Amino acid sequence: MEGRLFIDGKWETASNGAFSVRNPSSNEEVGTAADGSREETRKAIEAAESARPGWAGRTAAERASFLKEIHRLMMEKQEELGELITLEMGKPFQEAKGEVAYAASFLEWFAEEAKRVYGETIPANSPDKRMMVIHQPVGVSGAITPWNFPQAMVTRKVAPALAAGCPVVLKPAEDTPLSAVKFAEICEEAGLPKGVFNLITGQNAADIGGELMANKTVRKVTFTGSTEVGKILMEQGADHIKKLSLELGGHAPILVLDDAEVEKAVDGTVASKFRNAGQTCVCGNRVYVEENIYDTFVERLKEEVEKLAVGDGFKEGVALGPLINKEGWEKVDRHVKDALDKGAEIVTGGRGWEENGGYFYEPTVLKNVTSDMVIMEEETFGPIAPVQKVSDENEGIHLSNNSPYGLASYFFTESMSRGMKVAEALEYGIVGWNDGRPSAAQAPFGGWKQSGIGREGGHQGIEPFLETKYISIGL
Numbered sequence: 001m002e003g004r005l006f007i008d009g010k011w012e013t014a015s016n017g018a019f020s021v022r023n024p025s026s027n028e029e030v031g032t033a034a035d036g037s038r039e040e041t042r043k044a045i046e047a048a049e050s051a052r053p054g055w056a057g058r059t060a061a062e063r064a065s066f067l068k069e070i071h072r073l074m075m076e077k078q079e080e081l082g083e084l085i086t087l088e089m090g091k092p093f094q095e096a097k098g099e100v101a102y103a104a105s106f107l108e109w110f111a112e113e114a115k116r117v118y119g120e121t122i123p124a125n126s127p128d129k130r131m132m133v134i135h136q137p138v139g140v141s142g143a144i145t146p147w148n149f150p151q152a153m154v155t156r157k158v159a160p161a162l163a164a165g166c167p168v169v170l171k172p173a174e175d176t177p178l179s180a181v182k183f184a185e186i187c188e189e190a191g192l193p194k195g196v197f198n199l200i201t202g203q204n205a206a207d208i209g210g211e212l213m214a215n216k217t218v219r220k221v222t223f224t225g226s227t228e229v230g231k232i233l234m235e236q237g238a239d240h241i242k243k244l245s246l247e248l249g250g251h252a253p254i255l256v257l258d259d260a261e262v263e264k265a266v267d268g269t270v271a272s273k274f275r276n277a278g279q280t281c282v283c284g285n286r287v288y289v290e291e292n293i294y295d296t297f298v299e300r301l302k303e304e305v306e307k308l309a310v311g312d313g314f315k316e317g318v319a320l321g322p323l324i325n326k327e328g329w330e331k332v333d334r335h336v337k338d339a340l341d342k343g344a345e346i347v348t349g350g351r352g353w354e355e356n357g358g359y360f361y362e363p364t365v366l367k368n369v370t371s372d373m374v375i376m377e378e379e380t381f382g383p384i385a386p387v388q389k390v391s392d393e394n395e396g397i398h399l400s401n402n403s404p405y406g407l408a409s410y411f412f413t414e415s416m417s418r419g420m421k422v423a424e425a426l427e428y429g430i431v432g433w434n435d436g437r438p439s440a441a442q443a444p445f446g447g448w449k450q451s452g453i454g455r456e457g458g459h460q461g462i463e464p465f466l467e468t469k470y471i472s473i474g475l
């Protein structure tokens, strides 16, 4: 596949040429993508600005019908889009098809939400006044998306922006640009007016992202990625007080209390920890288990984890694909080695390898883990479950909250009153209680502390693309 830039409804080659896109399972080239520049980003922003009044001026129902058509086309092409995700990102094909359905669900959800952007009237402070509040689109929006969900992170940003009436310039991750190219093709096929959605793929994130941040026509930037880059964007946005939504790093705790149903806790831990080979921002990164069920839990987790096969995502029965690249693999390996050096023991797994240019790691469970290990402090982004013993619920909550991150957290208990208290005590934007997969289009996704600003999904997800206007009328 040969991807081009999509600007103002036209496909263009980039002045810098193209770059190679590789399959992380084999390092083989799967296609090329256009290497967009700062100038081309500027051109896309200008196109978006020209399209803005027309798009914002459409009725919500009209915008919704475009989103519904994009949803329909994505589901019609689920196999093809899933194949492309597996090819350029590596996740197993079944999981990739699941991602396409998840991605499409944001279009359906925000098509409906477009029609619910209600204002309000306020009882006035004088008989000869009337007061009202309306919401209007914020304007041209930049979206910068990561490689771990090549379709779903695009739609989770683009769908609410379009629903709100904002044209978009998208910069997808350089590891997975081809899924975004397919998305642009679908927007074109759905008849989206020119300039409403623009795509700038490219390797020079500093130039493309830099233009999105520096250009004052861009009123809003929404980003998913590391906390480190999020901080840079905040600094870059300061000059124009750029509106930002940031979905940043996580370091999710999983807390298993002694009245948990062990089977549920093991299933939830496997779902949270090993989905996408541990490469999600909401992956459980560290597991805390009350001491009286520690051994039982570790033993059952071992049995379930040993059922997970690693390999090429197109191979039948594979549950974990490769890690995205060598750097990702090295980080995982460094975390495991540090834990072993400090006294952790391997329960299962622990082996990583390179094969035909792909970087793989066995799903791994570590026991006798302690808080001084790097894996208990930093996001791993890989298939390692370090399990630490805690003496009681309070210690578990304390350790869970003892982190600069606050995206997702998980806990397991069958007690309603205990569970409600734990849910309230966890300083996280997302809490999965007996649930290892809380993400859904209709629910707010986002973090506390250094995990970000703003929410995506849910009825909250459209708000970052809207301005609030108070109108005071003298009669």
Ligand code: SIN
Pocket: 148, 149, 224, 247, 279, 280, 281, 282, 439
């Ligand atoms: C992410 O890793 O940022 C997205 C994960 C999800 O939507 O569940």
